Amino acid sequence: MKIKFGLPKEDPTFDEELIGDKWTPLKEPKSIGLASLLSIPFMLINLIICWVVIEATSGLSLKDFGVTDSSVTISINGSHLLWLLGLIVVHELIHLIFVPHFIKSKKTYIGITWQAGFVLTEDIISRSRFLVISFAPFIVLSILLPIVLSLVGMLTPLMKVLILFNAIASCVDMLNVYLIMTQVPKKGRLINNGFKTYWKAA
Structure with missing residues (x-):
C-alpha cells in the first residue's frame, strides 16, 4: 500500500498491454467533474x-440543522472541520480494508487531494469484491452507524449531519456500482490503470 497526495496517472504502456491482453475499457466518465454530475441521481437516492x-x-428535524420557526443558525468552527476531515479519512479507510491484501500490495493507493479522498488498486479483483469495496462506506457509515449510535444514545445533531454528508459523498461510489453492474459479467474481473478501469470475463 502506498500513500499519495495526487491522483495516480494512467500509464500508456500498461494501457497497450491491457488492450493486447483482451481487457475491455469500462465506459465511464473521463473526469471527476463529469462523474460528480452524473452521480447526482445517486446522491438523491443515498x-x-x-x-x-x-x-x-x-x-430528524430542521432543528438538527439549526433551523427554527424564527431563525436559521449555522455554526461552523474548527472542530466541525476536523470532524469532516475525519469522516473523509474513515470513509476511505473503509474502502481500503476491503481491498484484498492491501497491506502487502504495491499497487494499492490511498490518498487525498483538494478534490476528494480516494482509494485505488491496480491489482486484479473480482466484480463481486469491487462492489463490496464500493458499497462498504455507505452501508457502514450511513445505514449501520446511525442505528448503532441511536441505540446507545449518541446520535447527536452533529453526527446526523456527518452521516448525511457521507451519504451524499458516496454518490460517485454508487455511480461506479451502476457502471460495473451494467457492463461487467457476474464472474468478471477488473483492473485499473490509474483511474481508468478495464474488465474481462472469467
Missing part, C-alpha cells in the same frame, strides 16, 4: 435512504 434510516431510529 440521501433519501439515509434520511429514512435516521428518521426511523431517532427522528
Whole structure:
C-alpha cells in the first residue's frame, strides 16, 4: 500500500498491454467533474435512504440543522472541520480494508487531494469484491452507524449531519456500482490503470 497526495496517472504502456491482453475499457466518465454530475441521481437516492434510516431510529428535524420557526443558525468552527476531515479519512479507510491484501500490495493507493479522498488498486479483483469495496462506506457509515449510535444514545445533531454528508459523498461510489453492474459479467474481473478501469470475463 502506498500513500499519495495526487491522483495516480494512467500509464500508456500498461494501457497497450491491457488492450493486447483482451481487457475491455469500462465506459465511464473521463473526469471527476463529469462523474460528480452524473452521480447526482445517486446522491438523491443515498440521501433519501439515509434520511429514512435516521428518521426511523431517532427522528430528524430542521432543528438538527439549526433551523427554527424564527431563525436559521449555522455554526461552523474548527472542530466541525476536523470532524469532516475525519469522516473523509474513515470513509476511505473503509474502502481500503476491503481491498484484498492491501497491506502487502504495491499497487494499492490511498490518498487525498483538494478534490476528494480516494482509494485505488491496480491489482486484479473480482466484480463481486469491487462492489463490496464500493458499497462498504455507505452501508457502514450511513445505514449501520446511525442505528448503532441511536441505540446507545449518541446520535447527536452533529453526527446526523456527518452521516448525511457521507451519504451524499458516496454518490460517485454508487455511480461506479451502476457502471460495473451494467457492463461487467457476474464472474468478471477488473483492473485499473490509474483511474481508468478495464474488465474481462472469467
